[in-house]
Amino acid sequence: MGLIKRAHFIFFFLTLLTIFNVQGQEVVSWEPDFRFTWNDFKGEAPITLRAAATTASGITYRFSTFYENNELQVDCKVFAYFYPTKSWYKPELCNEVTLLHEQLHFDITELYARKLRKKLAETKFTKNVKEEIRKIYKATIRQLNDFQNKYDTETNYSRNLPVQERWAKEIEEALIKS
Numbered sequence: 001m002g003l004i005k006r007a008h009f010i011f012f013f014l015t016l017l018t019i020f021n022v023q024g025q026e027v028v029s030w031e032p033d034f035r036f037t038w039n040d041f042k043g044e045a046p047i048t049l050r051a052a053a054t055t056a057s058g059i060t061y062r063f064s065t066f067y068e069n070n071e072l073q074v075d076c077k078v079f080a081y082f083y084p085t086k087s088w089y090k091p092e093l094c095n096e097v098t099l100l101h102e103q104l105h106f107d108i109t110e111l112y113a114r115k116l117r118k119k120l121a122e123t124k125f126t127k128n129v130k131e132e133i134r135k136i137y138k139a140t141i142r143q144l145n146d147f148q149n150k151y152d153t154e155t156n157y158s159r160n161l162p163v164q165e166r167w168a169k170e171i172e173e174a175l176i177k178s
Contacts, residue, residue: 030080030110032175036103043088052093052157055105056086059113059144061120061137065129074129076120080113082106100168101158105148107171112144114178 026042028034041053063076089098116137125132155164 028082041087042084045088053089055102056083057109078117080110116140
């Protein structure tokens with residue numbers, strides 16, 4: 001089997017693995033026109049938590065490698081996902097501002113997926129591709145978590161309306177620019 005054909009086979013195989021791993025639960029890929037409704041939040045709200053809502057979202061990746069002209073090539077795919085069955089809300093505590101707040105959590109996840117795509121595209125990999133990608137991924141996830149926490153803190157979980165509106169504008173502009 002030629003190197004290019006082998007690479008496509010490996011990529012196809014990794015694609016199937018990713019699909020089967022994700023198929024264990026319902027997922028929604030980030031799309032520019034997708035906007036949450038409360039019906040998207042299908043998880044059961046924990047009674048013991050005081051939070052009004054939780055958006056479960058994350059970044060996944062897959063990659064394949066091949067040689068072209070004796071040079072290692074790496075093809076990376078990065079995805080931002082929302083997990084409806086792990087996301088929940090308490091109707092008595094939520095309103096449209098809360099829903100926008102939760103949407104922005106998912107939009108922030110997409111921003112960091114784009115940062116990861118860019119970083120991976122700019123990286124010159126060695127034979128330790130898997131570990132190098134994992135290291136970049138983990139650093140990006142740490143940055144994403146820090147940014148999500150900053151967002152929650154500054155907006156007071158959507159309760160500080162002027163700051164919430166500023167964040168909405170900034171995230172919208174960042175998505176347009178990236």
